[in-house]
Amino acid sequence: MSGDRGLLSIDIDQMSDGTPVTYRVLATSRAFQPGYRGGGPVRSLEKILDSCPAHVEVMLVTRDRDLGTSDPYPGLSARWVRRRGALVHYLRVSDVRNWVRLARQLRARRIDLLYVNSLWSLFSQVPVLAAAVGLLPVRSILLAPRGELSPGALRLKAGKKRLFLLFWAPLLKRLRVRWQACSDLEARHIAARFPWARIIVHGQQTSLPDDARPPQDRPDGPLRLVFISRISPMKNLDLALAGLHKVTRPVNFDIFGPLEDQAYWARCQRLMAGMPANVTVRYRGSLPPEQVIRTFGEYDAFLLPTRGENFGHVILESLAASCPLICSDETPWNDLIEAGGGAVVRPLTADAVAAGVERFAALSPTDRRRARDRAAEAFGAWRGQQRFTNLFEEVRLLG
CATH class of the missing domain: 3.40.50.2000 (Glycogen Phosphorylase B;)
Incomplete structure (x- = not known):
């Protein structure tokens, strides 16, 4: 399939390639490849998945279409695929049977870490709630707010966000969630909102060239x-x-x-x-x-x-x-x-x-x-x- 960047369809029962797994991660994100409209977080997740050591197995659950689009990726809906070292499930959100089947598949596996990207996305809220009530047994949770706690971000739809956090913050505290900050600035934003937060600052997470492209000469003009x-x-x-x-x-x-x-x-x-x-x-x-x-x-x-x-x-x-x-x-x-x-x-x-x-x-x-x-x-x-x-x-x- 075009634009799949190495995606290969796989049956859930064939998920292991024979390498001993000592640490299993369930990651969720509302956007991933072959889409790109999610911007930097998509590339961050790509880098993290591609650099995993062999003893870490990652299962990523994402939408079966790009952000802001109604057309699903061809041939990927409701399926598991292998993408290099990771396993990706493209969830058809409107399909109840897909949700039920996916839940059964995930419950059958030990999950050491639940990694969610965003505070506000259903792709974060649903698995965290499932973990809180024991439907999804996980040992620990890592939450990446992806800039959603910056002062500028919190001013957008501020009333709805304050109301949501009245319920959500105590739950995250009870679950002893760890937080991922992508910079010291984001770590300060997280701590300002959640003083009790345990924060990991993990910076560069994207593929960039080793050297800058040489500047181009261009004539005078606007x-x-x-x-x-x-x-x-x-x-x-x-x-x-x-x-x-x-x-x-x-x-x-x-x-x-x-x-x-x-x-x-x-x-x-x-x-x-x-x-x-x-x-x-x-x-x-x-x-x-x-x-x-x-x-x-x-x-x-x-x-x-x-x-x-x-x-x-x-x-x-x-x-x-x-x-x-x-x-x-x-x-x-x-x-x-x-x-x-x-x-x-x-x-x-x-x-x-x-x-x-x-x-x-x-x-x-x-x-x-x-x-x-x-x-x-x-x-x-x-x-x-x-x-x-x-x-x-x-x-x-x-x-």
């Missing part, structure tokens, strides 16, 4: 800005567009990303329609992951006024493409962004976004090239310091 992220309130595209309304120099701004929220996208379109004559904005659809770094390399800067990033894979991909950033300060990478020739927007307002864009638009072609060189150098320095360890092996050793 500043070329790009946005590559999910089109959602969390990524704050509407603020980027509001800032561009206040810019006086020529700017071309291209937008790439899946449309998650139609009402939010309608707001963005209204802002796009009212742009001043010196600003050109185009929406150019979604990008598959393998095209992201190459696309960043075609632009002078990445405009990302995000409300919060727990890790920010796309920020590192931008630097790996020698593309500096104009970014909010709600990420773990403020120092790296500034070292990489970029600008950190403070405070997060349309005026401050406009000031950051004006600064880049005023640069000469030589100075824009220097900024791209600094982005490449910053990525190289960061990349050289990275030492990857597998998350599940780290948790296993903690006991």
